[in-house]
Amino acid sequence: MSEQTTRRSVLKTLAGIAGGILAMPAAQTCKAAVQNKLANSPAPPGYDPFKHSWLIALDVDRCIGCGRCVEACIEENNVPESHFRTWIERYVITKPKAGSSEIRGETIVDSPDGGRNGFPEELVPKEDILKSFFVPKLCNLCQSSPCSQVCPVGATFQSPDGVVLVDKSYCIGCGFCVQACPYGCRFINPGTHTADKCSLCYHRITRGLKPACVELCPSQARIFGDLKNPVPDDPLQRFFNNNKVEGLKRNLGTEPRVAYSGLDEEVR
Amino acid sequence: MMNASLVTNVMEALPQIQGYVYPNEQTLHPLWSVLIVVYPYITGLVAGAFIMASLVRVFQVKALDPTYRLALLTALAFLLCAPLPLLFHLGHPERCFEIMLTPHFSSPMAMFGFVYAWYLMAVLLLELWFDYRRDFVQWSLTEPGYRGIIYRAFTLGVTDLSEPALRLDARMGRVISIVGIPSAFLLHGYVGFIFGSIKANPWWGNVLMPIIFILSAIVSGMALCVFVYMVLCWARRIAADIRCLDLMTTFLFYALVLDVSIEGLDWMHRLYSAEEGIDVLRSLASSKLFYTLLIGQACLGTMIPFLLLGATQLFRRRIKELNRRRAYFSSAVLILMGVLAMRWNVVIGGQLFSKSMRGFMSYKMEFAGSEGWLLSIALLVLPFAILIVLVRLFLAPELPTIENVVPGAKSRAKAQEAGH
DSSP states (O other): OOTTOOHHHHHHHHHHHHHHHHHHHHHHHHHHHHHHHTOOOSOOTTOOGGGOOEEEEEEGGGOOOOOHHHHHHHHHHTOOTTOOSSEEEEEEEEOOOTTOOOSSOOEEEEOGGGGTTOOOSOSSOGGGEEEEEEEEEOOOOOTTOHHHHHOSSSOEEEOTTSOEEEOTTTOOOOOHHHHHOTTOOOEEOTTTOSEEOOOOSHHHHTTTOOOHHHHHOTTOOEEEEETTSOOTTOHHHHHHHHSOEEOTTGGGSOOOOOEEESOOTTOO | OHHHHHHHHHHHHGGGOEEOOOGGGOOSSOSSOHHHHHHHHHHHHHHHHHHHHHHHHTTOOGGGHHHHHHHHHHHHHHHHHTHHHHHHHOSOGGGTTHHHHSOOTTOGGGGHHHHHHIIIIIIIIHHHHHHHHHHHHHHHHHOOHHHHHHHHHHTTTOOOOOHHHHHHHHHHHHHHHHHHHHHHHHHHHHHHHHHHTOTTOTTTOOTTHHHHHHHHHHHHHHHHHHHHHHHHHHHTTOOOOHHHHHHHHHHHHHHHHHHHHHHHHHHHHHHHHOOTTHHHHHHHHHTTTIIIIIIIIIIIIIIHHHHHHHHHHHTTTTSOHHHHHHHHHHHHHHHHHHHHHHHHHHHTGGGSBOTTSSEEOOOOOOSSSTTSHHHHHHHHHHHHHHHHHHHHHHSOTTSOOGGGHHHHHHHHHHHHHHHO
8 A cells, every 4th residue: 555645645636526526517607608698499590589578468358268379389389288388267257146245156267178179168057157258378478487497407598588498408307397387387298308388489489470379369369579679559569558467476476577457366 | 099098188187186277287197206205205314314423423422322333324325315216207317417517506406416416425425434444444454355355445545543643533524524414404404495495386385394304304314213223233133222222212302392393383384374375285184185194294203203202201211121112113113104204295295286276186106117106115225225235344243343453454464374
């Protein structure tokens, strides 16, 4: 056994190795910063996310629950079976029982197959319904998005143009973001084993098209626009000017950007 | 064909869902399944076993000496298995190193690799090495065959057994142990934070979660030490040191008192403040989690050991030694099961209701497959298998004790001479 080998020298070697290992994240963070600039997104080359601010708004009173948006989204984005990037909820509020002091009865919510095929079945007889309405749901484009906050590798991120995206070539599939999203908008894609969600049809909007759901909506319940580049008589601006708007689950501090008009207190 | 599979899916899913759940939540299995139950359980056992060991090292509780090394080796065996359930659970396990290479610092999970590496490399392995170095040197001289080679490799070439060198070993061991206590808290507190930081989930998002996780970890780890020590003594047909057991279970009892208080406080606060989602949590506790929460965790896993250990504290002199041993062993086993039930209740319970607060999901565990209970049981047995190997290598009764370093060296030299 060599006389020179002492604890000191062994510890020095160990410290050197540890130092090397510790230096790696710093180097990799630099690399990641560069990668972030060139993050894997379906945008075309030359697209500058800093020059846009995409937003979608939902006019609940206009939604007729036809489910064409859900179908369009599934077709456009190849969404796997029984998972949804967007869906429609039907709320049925029944009349209060005769003689009770309640203002309204119970609230029944459903979304058969995400509302993809509309809502053919009646949940309660017509005469018992106090009111009924449809609420389209999708990623709420939170400003303090909990999903991007908790992603351990930064595979999900907020693009400067306001869209929350997932880099599926980077996602490790831990599912933390799915747990963190209060709106149930995320899922693990059984095909890619990575997190999946509404991308506002990023591949379309960055090429000057509307998201598939907006394009197909027959009643203009979904209003889409670019806050940084309003068009003449911009529908999004008009929506905000003419409606009292609200976001979902604002109490959680996620600052959802997606705006709803005409929400009932039962919607969450 | 697609429709047929859809129909079967719906047929299977329908009875398992009550009320309204978001369409993406309508899956047959929770996203974080039984593997993620096993993960915090194993991590907690590591932290608790280490705290047990540090009672000897840092707080100089001499009576616990017989369990010091056993506790450290137990912690090591479980720590080696701690990342496995996570790894098996990932959608892309091959990308797991991204957590350490390009960590996203705002994520509680991103810290796992660092906390784990720190705990394994800088705390547990170093402490074991400083504690064992003297023995390694000696055993490398006395033990023949592959064992000798293993021990020689573990000396890392440092064979200096002079008085100052040994004193330095002891001091370093103590310093690392002192650093190790907050590290153990960090390791498991952070696991609690993974759940506690999810504000979307009222079952998880709770400021007390890391503390509850730490306390239950200490309780389970101490119970594990009692269990392992008693089983080891039984396997070797020697009597477990009753003084040591008495003291171990005293510490276990006080840890349990703290744990019960904080968990009780958590429930009192939840029920009293009755924030959004309390109805969901209440019905969860009384229906889907009735057996694991009220029976498994609260009654069998907490109250009975609490009473048993409390009785042995109060009436130690009046209870016969054999009965005390029985009470200690059954308390340890019950606590181990109770804490497993607690992990189940947190992880699975948090995924049995919709974030819409309007409905419930069910969980039917698979047998085989990556999310099945077979793999989970294998992952729970694996640390014990590793521990058996570690005990055979480093705690074997035939290994010479620390005191006779020089005679050992001489006998090795003699053996060599005889061999030649």
